[in-house]
Amino acid sequence: MRFKNVIPALTALAIMLFLTGNIYAQIEEDIIVKIGPGEEMMHGPMLPGLTETQKSDMKNIHINAQKEILPLNNEIGEKEAKLRTLTTVESPEITEINKYIEEIGDIRTKIKKIEMAAHLNTRKLLNEEQRLIFDTMPPPMMHPHPPMIHKEIKKIEKIEK
Numbered sequence: 001m002r003f004k005n006v007i008p009a010l011t012a013l014a015i016m017l018f019l020t021g022n023i024y025a026q027i028e029e030d031i032i033v034k035i036g037p038g039e040e041m042m043h044g045p046m047l048p049g050l051t052e053t054q055k056s057d058m059k060n061i062h063i064n065a066q067k068e069i070l071p072l073n074n075e076i077g078e079k080e081a082k083l084r085t086l087t088t089v090e091s092p093e094i095t096e097i098n099k100y101i102e103e104i105g106d107i108r109t110k111i112k113k114i115e116m117a118a119h120l121n122t123r124k125l126l127n128e129e130q131r132l133i134f135d136t137m138p139p140p141m142m143h144p145h146p147p148m149i150h151k152e153i154k155k156i157e158k159i160e161k
Contacts, residue, residue: 047130054125065118072111079104
């Protein structure tokens with residue numbers, strides 16, 4: 001009697017797994033279409049008529065901003081870990097917890113200022129037409145998903161090869 005119930009359940013499970021695989025394959029294909037082969041996501045090819053100088057200057061602005069932001073993100077991670085520790089002790093001290101919350105907020109403010117300075121410096125490099133397009137573009141997807149984006153870009157690079 002039990003064996004009769006197992007076969008339909010296994011069949012249903014196999015069908016669900018097959019359909020799920022097809023869905024994920026479709027999503028990956030959509031990512032390739034949206035980004036396009038060889039296009040950079042953060043700057044450059046999405047704007048018309050960029051010179052090589054503009055492209056390299058934009059890349060340098062982005063890299064320099066990321067160099068400043070990376071240690072700040074690491075510091076946030078450390079402070080959030082300490083905050084988690086403080087909130088899980090037997091008798092948490094709210095003043096100490098608030099201190100870490102304020103410090104994390106201050107660091108995030110510094111990061112936002114660096115990002116905005118890089119955005120405005122990039123904007124200065126553009127002509128009027130490019131600036132109009134740049135100003136109407138949605139903001140780049142930053143936090144908290146960059147590792148996922150990099151994973152998808154690596155998939156795309158493998159497919160291109």
